[in-house]
Amino acid sequence: MVLNYIWIAFFVVAFVVALIRLVFWGDLEVFPAMMDSTFSSSKTAFEISLGLTGVLALWLGVMKIGERGGVVNVVARLLTPLFTRLFPDIPKGHPVTGSIFMNIAANMLGLDNAATPLGLKAMEQLDEIKNEKIEKMKLADAQEVQRLRETATNPMIMFLVLNTSGLTLIPVSILVYRAQQGAAQPTDIFIPILLATFCSTLMGVLVTSFFQRINLFNRVVLFTLGGACLLVSAVIWAFSRMDGETMNQVSTSVANILLMTIIVTFIMAGVFKKVNVYDAFIEGAKEGFNTAVRIIPYLVAILVGIGVFRASGAMDYVIDGIRWTVAATGLDTQFVEALPTALMKPLSGSGARGMMVDAMQTYGADSFVGRLACIFQGSTDTTFYILAVYFGSVGIRYTRHAVACGLLADLAGIIAAIAIAYLFFA
Numbered sequence: 001m002v003l004n005y006i007w008i009a010f011f012v013v014a015f016v017v018a019l020i021r022l023v024f025w026g027d028l029e030v031f032p033a034m035m036d037s038t039f040s041s042s043k044t045a046f047e048i049s050l051g052l053t054g055v056l057a058l059w060l061g062v063m064k065i066g067e068r069g070g071v072v073n074v075v076a077r078l079l080t081p082l083f084t085r086l087f088p089d090i091p092k093g094h095p096v097t098g099s100i101f102m103n104i105a106a107n108m109l110g111l112d113n114a115a116t117p118l119g120l121k122a123m124e125q126l127d128e129i130k131n132e133k134i135e136k137m138k139l140a141d142a143q144e145v146q147r148l149r150e151t152a153t154n155p156m157i158m159f160l161v162l163n164t165s166g167l168t169l170i171p172v173s174i175l176v177y178r179a180q181q182g183a184a185q186p187t188d189i190f191i192p193i194l195l196a197t198f199c200s201t202l203m204g205v206l207v208t209s210f211f212q213r214i215n216l217f218n219r220v221v222l223f224t225l226g227g228a229c230l231l232v233s234a235v236i237w238a239f240s241r242m243d244g245e246t247m248n249q250v251s252t253s254v255a256n257i258l259l260m261t262i263i264v265t266f267i268m269a270g271v272f273k274k275v276n277v278y279d280a281f282i283e284g285a286k287e288g289f290n291t292a293v294r295i296i297p298y299l300v301a302i303l304v305g306i307g308v309f310r311a312s313g314a315m316d317y318v319i320d321g322i323r324w325t326v327a328a329t330g331l332d333t334q335f336v337e338a339l340p341t342a343l344m345k346p347l348s349g350s351g352a353r354g355m356m357v358d359a360m361q362t363y364g365a366d367s368f369v370g371r372l373a374c375i376f377q378g379s380t381d382t383t384f385y386i387l388a389v390y391f392g393s394v395g396i397r398y399t400r401h402a403v404a405c406g407l408l409a410d411l412a413g414i415i416a417a418i419a420i421a422y423l424f425f426a
Contacts, residue, residue, distance in 0.1 A: 006344075006351070010305035014312035021313060030312060037307035045299040048357065051180050053293070057285035062266050063105070064284025065277050069269030073098070081220045086205070087155045088214065089129070096125035100159055107167055107381070119163060119386070120393050126156050127394040151398040152391060154212045157405065158205075160390060164346075164383040164406035165204035165413065167197050171378040177357060178374060183365035187256060189374045191235065192420045196379035198232050200413030207408050211401040302354035310358065315340070334426070335418050337363060338372035342414045345376060346383040346407065353377065372421040379413035 018034060021027040083090070083097055090096060099122035130153045139145050152160075171193050178186035202225065209216050216222070270277040309315050323336045338359055345352035359373035383406040391399060 007301065007305050010309040013314050014308045017314040017317070018312040033311045034308050037311040038304050041303040041307035042300050044357070044361075045303040045354075046296060048177065048180060049293075049296040049299055051176065053289055057289050060287045061281035061283075061285035062263055064287075065270045065275070065280045066266035067102070068275040068280045069266060069271075069273045069277075071266055071269045082224050085216075085218060085221050086158055086209075086214065089153065089155050090126075091129070094125070094129065096122055096129065099125055100162075103159075104162060104167065107163065116389065119159075119390055122159060123156065123390045123394055126153065126159065129153075129155070147398070150395055152396050152400050152402055156391075156396070157400060157402045158208050158212065160386060160402050161204040161208045161405045161409060162201065163386050163390070164381050165197070165201040165409040167201040171374075173353075174356075174374050174378050177353075178360070178365050181357070181360040181365035181370070183360075183370075186365075189371050189378070192371075192375050192417075192424050193378035195232055195235065195420050196375055196413055196417040198228065199416035200380050200409050202229070203412035204405060204409030208401070208405045211405060299354065302351045303357070306351075306354050306358050310362075332422075334368055335372055335421065337369040338376060341373040342376040342380075342417070345380055346410050352382070368421065368425050371425050372417065375417040375421055376414065379417045380410045383407060383410055 014034060018027075018030040021030050079101055080092075080097060083100070084092060087097075087100075099118060103118040103122050131149065134145060134148050139148075171190070174189070174193070175186045178189070205225070206216070208214075216225070267277055270280060306315075319336060319339075322339060323333045326333050326336055341352050341355040341359060344355050356373045356377045360367075360370040363369040365371075383403070387399060387402060387406065391402075
């Protein structure tokens, strides 16, 4: 795993840099600072995970109510005309459509850990569709059959790209982290994340459709993508005419109203369907608690690694190098401090989460860097992690154009995040 080497590099590079500072510059404080960072980072990681438990339990409980109340099925039916165009190889009415929507819905809510089991279920169903088609082909060559079974299909790749582009409607966990770090308005990055993640997802769909020769010039797709583009353009135009304070107030209000509307809508749908909404909520909340507990070791590992790397001074050298390069081109360097989050995100969600928290702790939750790091975190998803986990779960070895499409979507999200952060917060 790539993250394994990155984590090792954090400690090895930090040790080498600290040793150089000790031997050549006589810095006696660097090693005590590194050890202190291990304890403080471990404590911070546990406190963050503990604080996240309640929110994950809340939103997975609400989603369970929406599932029992039929809201998920209604939205799935509404999305069927679009899905049949983007996933032309999936039989109409196949249950995988609902699984794909549930996964996307979890991603939209920013519940990346909750989205993983739903995504694995969808991938298994897509693999079943592929194997059924292979069996119907009645191939005599066993090696050819095995190769086809280990090759990603077009629906698999489109599904992966939709995941890696990280379409986020409600970045719940990011809002919680901002609140924990003392942000005056934790929801002020809601609209910027929505805009950045839309750019990432749009690029992912366009690039994947180009590779798969999917005709996007039909009424349903054009209406959906065109309408989404017009909506995003209208949001950008409206916010560009506001001053900074008004922009933050409106963004915060929209986020809070939308969050509460979703909660009430799911509950009322459950009541209408005569569902015991309390029991449904408890069932979903239990899943949220388990999810929060599972991320503790990952968060401890990455925050300790980052803490040691930063305490040694190695992080400063890396950032200084990037800053010098950017300055040499004549561009503003303010965004450079947040880049570690963007660079880590394709590799590891927990790693990028740690970078985001570290940026807020170092520069402040309401600083430009702190806000941009949050936008980076919400604009894309963990491309290599998702590819490894999802494809690995069904034995895929030949990923075809999945990596290229995923990384191009990530690049679009990073560029959009920088531009939008300057529009909103510079």
